[in-house]
Amino acid sequence: MTPSNSQARILLPSGTTAVVRSISLTQPLRWLALGWSDMWRSGWVSFLHGVLMAAGGIGLWLVAEQRFWFLAGAFTGFLLVAPILATGLYALSRALERDKPTNMALLLQTWTNYQGGVRQPWGQRHWSLLQFGVLLALAGTGWVLTSAALIWLMSATPINTLADFVQHVVLAPSGFLFELWLALGGVLVAPIFASTVTTVPLLLDRNISLKEAVLTSWMVVLANPLALALWGGIIMLLTLLGFATAMLGLVLVVPLLGHASWHAYRDLLKVSGASGRE
Numbered sequence: 001m002t003p004s005n006s007q008a009r010i011l012l013p014s015g016t017t018a019v020v021r022s023i024s025l026t027q028p029l030r031w032l033a034l035g036w037s038d039m040w041r042s043g044w045v046s047f048l049h050g051v052l053m054a055a056g057g058i059g060l061w062l063v064a065e066q067r068f069w070f071l072a073g074a075f076t077g078f079l080l081v082a083p084i085l086a087t088g089l090y091a092l093s094r095a096l097e098r099d100k101p102t103n104m105a106l107l108l109q110t111w112t113n114y115q116g117g118v119r120q121p122w123g124q125r126h127w128s129l130l131q132f133g134v135l136l137a138l139a140g141t142g143w144v145l146t147s148a149a150l151i152w153l154m155s156a157t158p159i160n161t162l163a164d165f166v167q168h169v170v171l172a173p174s175g176f177l178f179e180l181w182l183a184l185g186g187v188l189v190a191p192i193f194a195s196t197v198t199t200v201p202l203l204l205d206r207n208i209s210l211k212e213a214v215l216t217s218w219m220v221v222l223a224n225p226l227a228l229a230l231w232g233g234i235i236m237l238l239t240l241l242g243f244a245t246a247m248l249g250l251v252l253v254v255p256l257l258g259h260a261s262w263h264a265y266r267d268l269l270k271v272s273g274a275s276g277r278e
Contacts, residue, residue, distance in 0.1 A: 008223050010216060016208055018216045019270040020223045027267060028231040028260075035093075035260030042092045042102045042255070049089055049258060050251035057247040079189070079239060080140040082254075083196040084133040087111070089258025090201045090265075110204070128203050128210040136192070143188050150181055193232050194221040201265035208271070220268045231264065 008020040039046050057078070091110040092102045100106075151159050154177050157168045169178045198220050199213045208216075221228050235257055242249035 008219065010219055016206070016212065017272045018219070019272075020216075020219050021268055021270065023224055023227050023267055025227050025230060027227055028234055028264070031231070031260040031263045031267070032234070032256065034263040035256050035258070038093045038096055038259035038262070039252075039255045041096055042089075042259070045102055045104060045107060046089060046092055046255040046259070047251060049086065050254040053085065053254045054242075054247040054250040057243065057250060061247070078140070079236070080143065080192050081133065081136045082239075082257075083200045083261070084129065084136055086254070086258035086261065087129060087200055087204060089255055090204050090262045093259045093262035094205065128213070129200065131210055132199065132203070132214075136196070139188070139192055143185070146184065146188075147181065150184060151177070154180070194218050197221055197228060197231075198265045198269055201262055202269065202271065205265075206271050216269065224268065 007022065010018045010020060060078075088107045088110055091106055095102050095106055151165075151169065154175075155168060156175075157164065159165050159168060169181070172178065195214050195217055197217045199210075199217045202208060202213045202216060203210065238253045238257060239250075242253035
């Protein structure tokens with residue numbers, strides 16, 4: 001990786017060249033503005049992602065309302081797999097760039113390779129996305145189990161509801177269980193975030209291997225640690241706001257962050273030597 005005029009050039013094993021751009025600290029705000037525009041231009045197919053995510057969150061809450069130790073870990077796990085779930089939103093933003101239709105047919109083509117009335121065989125992109133989704137799901141499951149075990153073993157009082165968690169963990173007069181819980185979550189989430197910043201948009205956009213896509217995402221984070229730390233904080237804050245509104249806020253938050261993440265990919269990377277994907 002050789003810096004040159006605020007850029008870093010990476011030659012990947014396949015011969016693909018990825019130019020990592022250095023961005024300003026305020027660039028994530030521009031991504032949000034562009035994501036907001038894409039969300040409204042895409043219309044109902046964009047909001048459909050938010051509706052489905054909100055419905056999933058409500059279902060999760062109803063199932064685990066009295067098991068907060070599981071609920072807390074499950075919602076964190078949701079954040080880990082969200083980049084894969086937003087694949088359709090990346091495809092919509094890319095279609096807008098190309099002045100192509102943004103409709104259900106595009107989503108079917110993206111997720112199932114359904115084209116011309118026939119489902120085509122999956123290519124490398126679909127299998128790479130599937131593999132990455134499985135890895136993220138495993139990481140999320142690992143965090144759910146770890147979070148549950150930590151709270152169950154170290155809390156002096158059974159934690160069954162949100163009120164229990166706030167009273168006996170967050171506001172506990174002694175001990176450091178809440179701080180330890182946050183630190184443990186950060187240790188897991190930080191490398192996952194670094195592995196996902198540009199990985200899924202890159203896999204969608206270019207014929208590139210999963211290993212190369214993840215490596216490139218790490219290089220992007222290393223080149224822009226402060227700006228992407230801010231971006232990660234914005235994602236966390238908006239997601240928490242979505243949760244705090246009885247999940248209804250996710251109807252807006254999910255498509256907004258999905259479209260914005262596509263523009264993050266466009267600003268952070270320029271890839272050559274790998275053919276584009278349709």
